[in-house]
Structure formats: C-alpha cells, structure tokens
Amino acid sequence: MATWTNKTAQAVLLEMFNAAIKSADPHAALMDALPEKPKGRCIVVGAGKASAAMAAALEAAWPDVALSGVVVTRYGHAVPTRQIRIIEAAHPVSDSMSEVASMLILESVKNLTPDDLVIALISGGGSALMALPRTGITLADKQAVNKALLRSGATIQEMNAVRKHFSDIKGGRLALAALPAKVVTLVISDVPGDNPEDIASGPTVPDSSTLEQVRVILSRYHIDLPEHVSRVLCERRATVSAADIQADVRMIATPSKALQSAAAIAERMGITPLILGDALEGESAQLGIMMAGIARSVKHHGLPVKTPAVLLSGGETTVTIGKGSAKRGGRNTEFLLSLANTLAGEEQIWAMAGDSDGIDGTEDAAGAFVCPDSLFRAREREINAKQMLDEHDSYTFFAMLNDLIKTGPTLTNVNDIRAILIV
Template sequence: MATWTNKTAKSALLEMFSAAIKSADPHAALLDALPEKPLGRCIVVGAGKASAAMAAALEAAWPDVPLSGVVVTRYGHAVPTRQVRIIEAAHPVSDSMSKVASMLILESLKNLNPDDLVIALISGGGSSLMALPRTGITLADKQTVNKALLCSGATIQEMNTVRKHFSDIKGGRLAQAALPAKVVTLVISDVPGDNPEDIASGPTIPDNSTIEQVKEILTRYHIDLPEHVAQVLSQKRETVSKSDIQVDVRMIASPSKSLLNAAAIAEKMGITPLILGDALEGESAQLGIMMAGIARSVKYHGLPVKTPAVLLSGGETTVTIGGGCAKRGGRNTEFLLSLANALAGETNIWALAGDSDGIDGTEDAAGAFVLPDTLLRAQHAGINGKQMLAEHDSYTFFAALKDLIKTGPTLTNVNDIRAIFIV
C-alpha cells in the first residue's frame, strides 16, 4: 500500500482537479455539438467566462464559414479571434462595458432572415457580463441590487430569477431579438442541475419565472428596492414563452462530466472515487462541517466507501455576509477553512476545492489545499482559523500558509470542484 505524504497527496488532488477542468475545454467539447452549416449568414453572440474561448473554438472548427458577431467575457478572459468581436466586462457586478456589449450584441442581430443561423455561446458569469437594464431601470440600480443579492446568501437560481426581470436581454429576450433566424445555443453549465434557464439567466431560453417569485425572493432576503425601481417592476410585462422563440439548446460541458473525469483519474491511482453530487448548495461553512463528518466516517468505519478514497462534489455554495464586514475570500476557501477547523488536524485526510474558472469569488486564486497540519502551521504563524472564518478572511488564511492554488483564468467554467482524499 502506498504511503501518502502531503506532497504526494497534493499532487494527486491537483491532477484530479486539472482533469475535471480539462474535460470542459471548449475546443474539445464544442466539436460534437455543432449544427449544420447555414445557407445564409452565421452570427455568433454570447456571454460568460468561457464565451471567448468558445468563439475561438468555433472559428477553428468552421474555417470555411464566414462569421460575425459579438461575445462578452470577463476581464482577463479574452482570447484572439479573427472574425468574432470579443469584449471584456466586469464580474460579478456589471459595469458600463456590460451594457455596451449587450447593445452591440442586439445590434448584430438586426435584419436577419430564416436562412441565417445565430449561434449563442453561453457559460457561467454571463448574467453580469451581459447586462442591459430594463427600460426605466439604470445600470446603477442593477449594480445595487446585484451587490445585495451576492451578499444575501441567495442561490444562483434565485439571483438569476431576479436578474431576468431587471433585464431587456435575459430570459429569452436575446433569442426573441434574433427572429426569424434559427438560434442554436451551446452551453457550458456552471449551475446546480444544469438547467439552461439558470445559466447566464437564460438569454435564449423561455422564462418560466413570475414577478411574484421576484418579490418573494427580495422580501425573504430583506432587499429593499428604490421606489422608482419597484414601480417599473410592478408594470405588467409578458415573459418570453416557448411559443415565442425557437429553442435548440446543446449542453457541451457540465459539472457532472468534469467530476466523472476526475473520478477516472482517481481510479487509475488506485483511489476509490465517490461522487456525492454535482449540485450541492447551501452555506460554504456548513458544507465544510458536514464534509468533515463524512470524511471521518470513511476513515474510521469505511462508510460509505473504503479507503483509500476520494469524495468528489460540485455545485455552488453561498457565503452569507449579512451586516458584517467581509475581508478576503471566496466560496471555496471559506469551505476549506471550515473543513480544516472541523477536522481539527485529523491525520490522513487532505482536501482541495477550487473554482473551475480559476477565480474563487473575486480573488486571484482558484482555491486552496487543506492538509493534516494546516491548523498546526497556522497556530505556529499566530493565525486563528476560527476567527478568520468568522471574518470571512479565508483567502488571507491560506495565502499565509502558501496553500493557495493559482491557475490563472482557465477559459471555461463548470463551477466548483471539491475533492477530499482519505487513507
């Protein structure tokens, strides 16, 4: 039986994480999902952290098809393209370029005919990157509400339900603007359950949400709207239904596929993988406590899997800031710091958690490692893990221990990948 050290365990976890990301590489994933080439024009639009890479992959796959159009991605995520225009904007809170990009995207869809094809390249992050405020609502209004939602603990589905009703491009309105052309949507999922309606707030997908749902979400999370915004939302507006647009959605990469790829790597190493799910939600800190309990059960009782084993999971947790002052950190480092505190130096358990796009929250790290000696090293450095978790300062904690994982932008996004290795 292999003897595992911090170095070899970290290497194994990082190899699984890299395999998960590689399976969502747009250049490989896009090829099998392409539609027939159009008789007329081909307009490429899109939004998300992976959209620029997807556009470059499309150009490489169809070198004989004249393309045009606009996609918007996060600052630092652009790649060279020959025909499709790439715009960068802000994430997770929209900026003026988010609005500019939206206007240019809609402009590219004017005067199309039934022989034309629109390919929409959609991935996580598109909600903030492609932001066109509903008439009567300003970009500043959207920014204020979005910031409140991000701090509230709302799920991604709840946030996107609200965003659709604040927008003139989300919730199927992009596809509506492309009529009568055919629209094919290629999607890289970053949301629990892979519902296309929730990815980037479904710009090409019929909207099944209601204003009553929006009001309930805002009330539950104690988010107050300016009076003029509330008045706009109270005005009746028809949502985009299935009968209004053509729907051809093709999922090219998802969290479940990435976890299966990581599991295959684990098996080659002689490690038994157990995928706990690709859609885990809830508070990051609470998930850390729960996962520590499962890891101990595996170590001491061989339940629900015998060691050596790795617990794999994906999804998008939340960090509720409340009225306090948050410092530096994201969903993954918050989860890991909670896990480390709960494990309390348990031997033979290592963990990695990271965002597949390479950026955990707004920081420059994808995530971090937890090792059996994490808390001991922190104690020697005069760092209190429980206090830093309470202050949402998990990035600073792992930075001090030199246990951050920095990949840079990966140009894809299938949400968070978590792996806990037990021997």
C-alpha cells in the same frame, strides 16, 4: 502509494482538479455539438467566462464559414479571434462595458432571415457580463441590487430570476430579438441541475419565472428597492414563453462530466472515488462541517466507501455576509477553512476545492488545499483559524500558509470542484 505526504497528496488532488477542467475545454467539447452550416449568414453572440474561448474554438472548427458577431467575457479571459468581436466586462458586478456589450449583441442580431443562423455561446458568469437594464432602470440600480444579492446568500437560481426581470436581454429576449433566424445555443453549464434558464439568466431560452417569485425572493433576503425601481418592476410585461421562441440548446460541458473525469484519475491511481453530487448548495461553512463528518466516517468505519478513497462533489455554495463586513475570501476557501476547523488536524485526510474558472469569488486564486497539519502550521504563526472563518477571511488564511491554488483564468467554467482524499 506507500507513503503519503502533503506534497504527494496535493499532487494527486491537483491532477484530479486539472482533469475536471480539461474535460470542459471548449475546443474539444464544442466539436460534436455544432449544427448544420447555414444557407445564409452566421451570427455568433455569447456571454460568459468561457465564451471567448468558445468563439475561438468555433472559428477553428468552421474555417470555411463567414462568421460575425459579438461575445462578452470577463476581464482577463479574452483570446484572439479573427472574425468574432470579443469584449471584456466586469464580473460579478456589471460595469458600463457589460451594458455596451449587450447593446452591440442585440444590434448584431437585427434584420435576420429564416436562412440565417445565430449561434449563442453561453457559459457561467454571462448574467453579470451581459447587462442591459429595462427602460426606467439604470445600470447603477442593477449594480446595487446585484451587490445586495451577492451578500445575501441567495442561490444562483434566485439571483438570476431577479436579474431576468430587470433586463431587456435575459430570459429569452436575445432569442426573441433574433427572430426569424434559427438560434442554436451551445452551453457550458456552471449551475446545479444544468437548467439552461439559470445559466447566464437564459438569454436564448423561455423564462418560467414570475414577478411574484421575484417579489418573494427580494422579501426573503430583505432587499429594499428604490421607489422608481419598484415602480418599473410593477409594470407587468409578458415573459418569453416556449410559444414565442424555439430553443435548441446543446450542453457541451457540465459539472457532472467534470467530476467523472476526476473520478477516472482516482481509479487509475487505485483510489476509490465516490461522487456525492454535482449540485450541492447551501452555506459554504455548513458544507465544510458536513463533509468533515463524511470523511471521518470513511476513515474510521470504511463507510460509505473504504480507503483509500476520494469524495468528489460540485455545485455552487453561498457565503452570507449580510450587512456586516468581510475580508478576503471565496466560497471554496471558506468551505475549506470550515472543513479544516472541523477536522481539527485529523490525520490522513487532505482536501482541495477550487472554482473551475480559476477564480474563487473575486480573488486571484482558484481555491486552496487543506492538509492534516494546516491548523498546526497556523498556530505556529499565531493565526486564529476560527476567527478568520468568522471574519470571512479564508483567502488570507491559506495565503499565509502558502496553500492557495493559483491557475490563472482557465477559459472554461463548470463551477466548483471539491475533492477530499482519505487514505
């Protein structure tokens, strides 16, 4: 492009983002991963932000198969289905419907035979949406621990290790309940590394986590448990192992495929893509500082790639709130505000970051754009970008600049997509 403006750069970045989301469309992704149709019954269960769309896709793919079962998704993410029951529940902190859905899911897989087939539709967000506390632990107990984990800066792997040991459905226990039926799990991954144990806390796969690991995680993040919860946690129980269940797991969409789709759009436009990885973790603000350095190297030195170029990355960063207060933000807008502060108005660099499910944290935006003049426009409005970053108020910053990206629920989830355009 001869002339780059905010409008043209944002359009290019948004096209890449949309291509990444489209690559994870359940209707397209599910078709090639379906198992053989069963001799007996076919029970469909599932949990996650994409699970309802996956259920609708399965019904469309198998119109001649009698299906039944229960799937739970986030409020606002349900789609019409004919045979499979869709329940909506809360995310990222479970509510009573999360518990109800879990009980109904377990009820649906009772009394099955070896001729029956259970198809589990699993995607990101399923851990909060499908919450069934262990006996002796209440939903309020789980909510309190989950809130503490979310504020602590713990990784998704650490959070889900803890969640499994507080649950009667996670960590393979759903598959155990479905025996002797065959269980096939179709997964849309949203976690770094695509480990099925970490996606929705692995309800249909063996659990390799240990109670000792859980204790280390709780200690590391200074999370204190009520005495009765600690007592239950100390009551050792066998984890579900590979000897207990046969896990047939099929990844139908991943962050890596999403980034490759975004890269293909860049190449078509004559922009050189550089995929930095689909599993970047760490503090959102620190990643913003690091990415700003790489972008400057590309602009000034042509390293590690010559312009025009786009730096693509995925994964799930964290925002550590601690015991302090926070305003409105998400990990993507926090990353972008840190990036903007570090770039300090560097010309010819634009960026976007967004959650592929359409919701960054708990807000109504997927993410936002950063432009070379973002800080200039903020100063014109007497907005203190550094103070808003310190206060974790990144959503408000980009809302005031009218630079939020609002897609609504996308009905899929392959985690965050970040793109930095250098021309």
